[in-house]
Structure formats: C-alpha cells, structure tokens
Amino acid sequence: MSIFERQKVVTRMAPSPTGHLHIGTARTALFNYLFAKRHGGVFILRTEDTDKERSKKEFEDEIIEGLDWLGITWDAFYRQSERAAIYRGYLEKAIENGKAYVSKEESKMHPGTEVEVVRLKNPNTTITFMDKIRGEITFDTTELGDFVIARSLDDALYHFTVVVDDHEMEVSHVIRGEDHISNTPRQILIQEAIGAERPVYAHLPLILAPDRSKLSKRHGAVMLSEYRRQGYVRSALVNYLALLGWNPGTDRELYELDELVESFDLSGIQKSGAIFDIEKLKWFNKEHMRTWSDAAYFDYVVERIPERVTSLPEWSEERLRRLIPVIRERTNVGDEITADCMAGEYDFAFAAPKPDPALLKWRNDATPRQTLPRLQKLAELVARIPESLEPEEIKSYIWDYALEAGKGEVLWPLRVALTGRERSPDPFTVIHVIGSAEAYKRIKVACDTILMAE
RNA sequence: GGCCCCAUCGUCUAACGGUUAGGACAGCGGGUUUUCAGUCCGUAAAUCGGGGUUCGAUUCCCCGUGGGGUCACCA
Secondary structure (H helix, E strand, O other), X not given: OOHHHHOOOEEXXXXXXXXXXXXXXXXXXXXXXXXXXXXXXXXXXXXXOOOOOOOOHHHXXXXXXXXXXXXXXXXXXXXXXXXXXXHHHHHHHXXXXXXXXXXXXXXXXXXXXXXXXXXXXXXXXXXXXXXXXXXXXXXXXXXXXXXXXXXXXXXXXXXXXXXXXHHHOOOOEEEEEHHHHHHHHHHHHHHHHHOOOOOEEEEEOOEEOOOXXXXXXXXXXXXXXXXXXXXXXXXXXXXXXXXXXXOOOOOOOOOOHHHHHHHOOHHHEOOOOEEOOHHHHHHHHHHHHOOOOHHHHHHHHHOOOOHHHHOOOOOOHHHHHHHHHHHHHOOOOHHHHHHHHHOOOOHHHOXXXXXXXXXXXXXXXXXXXXXXXXXXHHHHHHHOOOOOOOHHHHHHHHHHHHHHHOHHHHHHHHHHHHHOOOOOOOHHXXXXXXXXXXXXXXXXXHHHHHHHHO
C-alpha cells in the first residue's frame, strides 16, 4: 500500500455548466462517488464556471438537480467563479518563482487588442504518470510549448484552476473521462510549477453510440433529464451506468446504490469504450421496478395516463388500480404506458368495446351465429360470479365449460366480447378488472350484435 | 496528420499462461390451461490479422489493421 492510499480519499466531479447534464457526466460522477464512499472518503462537487460567456446558472441547477435525483450526494460544493483570488495568489507565486511569466501579445479572442496573458514556463520534459486503469502513460511535453494558463491575473484558465483546486481541496484521486488523458501532462506540469502533489489518476472509458462514435444527440437521448422524463427510475439508471464499463467480478448484475458502494473497485473498470445499449437499460428498469409495491407502482402509472384514457366513460382510479398488474407485466419504462394507452391497449378497462361479429367469431366456426350459443352460456356463467374476485377464482366459474366446449371456442369469443380486440389480457383478468356485472353487460351486447347482424 | 488510448459473442462483460472460452441483454426455438404480453426451459453466437516468448497463449512482447480521444487566450 502506498502512502497515497493510506491518506484520506478525496474525489471530485468537476463539470462545467455549459450544457445539459450528459449521461456520461452522470456516470463519471457516480464512479467518483462510489470510490469515495467505498473508502470512507469525501466526494466534492465543483462547478467549473470560469468561462463566463458559456456558463449558465440553469445548467448548474440541472447538474445539481440531476445528481441529487440519482442519489449521488456530495460532501462539499465549490464554484470556481468565486475563487479568482485564490488562483491569482498561485499565479503571482508562480511568476515570482520564475515558473510562469506574463506575456504581452495580441489577443486571440479579440484580434487587434493587446493583452497580458500568463504562460507557463515549460521545462520541456517527458512526463510519465501512472493511470490506475491503463498503467503507465508517457508524453513528451515539448510540443505543448509555453502554454497559456491565464488570460490575466484575475482570469485563470481551466488547466490552472483545476490543478490549484485539486491541490487546495486535497483531491487524492482524479477519476474522469478518457478524453482528459491528453490534458494530464499539462496539468502535471502546472502541479510541478506550483509545488502541488500529484493525485492518483484513473481515466474512464467513454460511453459510445451504437456506431462506436461519441454519443451525441443524433443518437437519441444523451441528457439525464431525458431518461428521467421517459420514466427510467433512479436506481436502474445508477445500476446500468455503474455496470457500463465496470464489473464487480461476479455474475451479479442487480445492485442498489449502497450495494454498489460496497462492491466498487477501480480494478473492475474496463479499458475500452462501451456502447450505450438502451435495451439493457430497459431491462434494468423493469427489474428495479419489480421490487416496487403495487401502491408505489400505481403512483408511477397514474401520472402517465393520457387524457385520451382518463376521459373514457368508465374511467376510475379503482379500475386502474385493478389494472396495475396487467400494466406492470407489459411495461419496461413509463413512456411505454403512455404509448400503450394512446394505442388503445387498455381501453377495455374503461370503455365497453364496439362488438365486431367478424372478430367475435372463433376461427373454427363458419359463421358468427355458431359462436352465439356459447356466448349465451357464458353470460349465464358470468352472471353467477360475485364482484371483486381474483382472476384465478373467476376462472373456476368458467373453466369447466371451456374444457367441455373447447377452450378456443369459448375463451376467444369471451375475450373479444369483453375487450373488442384481437390481442389483450386473458378474459379472467379482464373480468377481474371491469367487474362481473360489467362483463355480463358486454357479453349480452355481443350476443345482440350477432343477432342483429343476421 | 502528430501525440495518446483501446481491441473476447450483435451489445455489456468473465476467464489476471492450461476452461468444452462462462454470464447477462437482444435474437431464435419450444413449454406455459385461447390471443398479445409475461414467465420457464432450450439454442445459436466471440478471442481483429501476422510474427514471436512458452511444453502451452484470449492472457506476455513486437508489427500491422481497425476504432476512439486530443491537438484553444473552452472546459
């Protein structure tokens, strides 16, 4: 164990509030959080808003809200825009020590005007650092030149502020995206210039689109808020994101956040980029919602029922409550509930169907008329069923007759009379949802329709 | 293009020199008391190529190929 590992673990997430909270940013935050908590350490959230032009408060709010929603909590919060004086102090010291210098030159941002930027005096060495995930990485820093570290004494740039803050906040482990590998030698140079110690680095593989390119808007949703809106639940997203590029070394896949904390280890992180697979996310979502109570699931469902369904004549929350198990088994994520509602999948629960003799007819029957006696018998049987029975109990009232007359011959017309659809839940479940009295009515209407069609 | 990183089923991954190369998602097939769904069972599917090292390479080394990242007075 090195001296570093004996010290307190401090990690940080340092997003710039210049865009929406990206799914990859959320994963990086998660890994930092998991690592810190796993080692009883501290996780810091630091807004890197030194670019005044592009930084927006709304994005900062979105980041805070998003991480909070995921259950990722931070022990300290900093805003770089409030730390200019600290950076200035380090800048002045570096200049004093001859590690950096002020350079009067034409502004690149405002051509024609002259500015005094601060450049780092590059010692032109070869930098080798140990990456926890990739091993040794070596760069020749000569090509970097005397790069600019501040626009002015009061306007330090990214590389400088990162190094100063990580030093000031005693960050022990820098866990960030692979796209930062090439920034590392630059930052190490600055560390050496200001006398900061080098943290442990761990560069995470990137999240890729299905075509292996960088995940972007054109591949679908990249914003955390979008997944949230679609109905993905917090624990599923956390679980999926954690296992995208990391594995616990066992076959286990289902984890809650606190269980991830217990199992997390940098050694389980993959080196190569991982494609974001929405299908697997859906599976995780369903698995996580499986643990919910019907009551909790009801709250989740009810706010996703479109007006198209709530305005149906027989709409009631009680009906919906009985329909919950049906919705549950056919739903991976909330958006599907709304889509199925719009497609009329659940209309049978809240409105009597318009009977279609052609559909009522069982395939072995030549005419709808042949189906009629069975429906009439069914009406008799259903009339005897008390309200509020479970599907299994309802089945016992009908099953003997179904066996006697033929399952398809009985069950198909019954189901169609009840739902008016080619595809639907089984008739016993439907009766359970709508109640036996309503079921009786629908069967009678189906009988009348066949008679009138003659 | 320079520099850097990466490479096992379609996808996420396990196997840290010796396995019939394992699991999961998706796919396919079948069972499940009519349909759809669900569920259960089963099935197909991979070590990028070429050289080494070794008794033995998915595993170690080199080259190639492919993919990615990065080259700001953005972060």
